[in-house]
Amino acid sequence: MRFLRERAWEEQGIQGEEDQELLLPMFGITAVGHMWSLHIASKEKDGTVKLYGPFLMGDTYSGFDVFQILNILGQITSWGRTVYFLAGKEDIVASGGGTCLGS
Incomplete structure (x- = not known):
């Protein structure tokens, strides 16, 4: 997973943590x-x-x-849980969204 993420960031020219948080990937799974x-x-x-992919x-x-x-x-x-949820939680709290589930 780390390799795929770092490769995607490298191709996108992402260097700082701020850029990384704005461009989090989405995962999809298919079962055929x-x-x-x-x-x-x-x-x-x-x-x-x-x-x-796939x-x-x-x-x-x-x-x-x-x-x-x-x-x-x-x-x-x-x-x-460790990356995506925390980034979303910070966005909700920063926007004045109040209490977040799981806090």
Whole structure:
């Protein structure tokens, strides 16, 4: 995950933390049959959106791949709680939105 994020930031010319917070990526997951894939959408500084993927997460044919899918989902969830949620929470509080869920 870190590699994909850093590569996307490098391509976008993002250097400072302020830029990074404004351009957080969105994740999408597709499951077609037994094949699960990850897609990442990232907003550029000029307002365009860049799509990355699909990246194969695994399939549901084998127990190993099921656990691999669960691991990736866990990493995305962890990132969402530590990075995405905190950035959104700061925006809500800064805008005078008051108390935020989970605070």
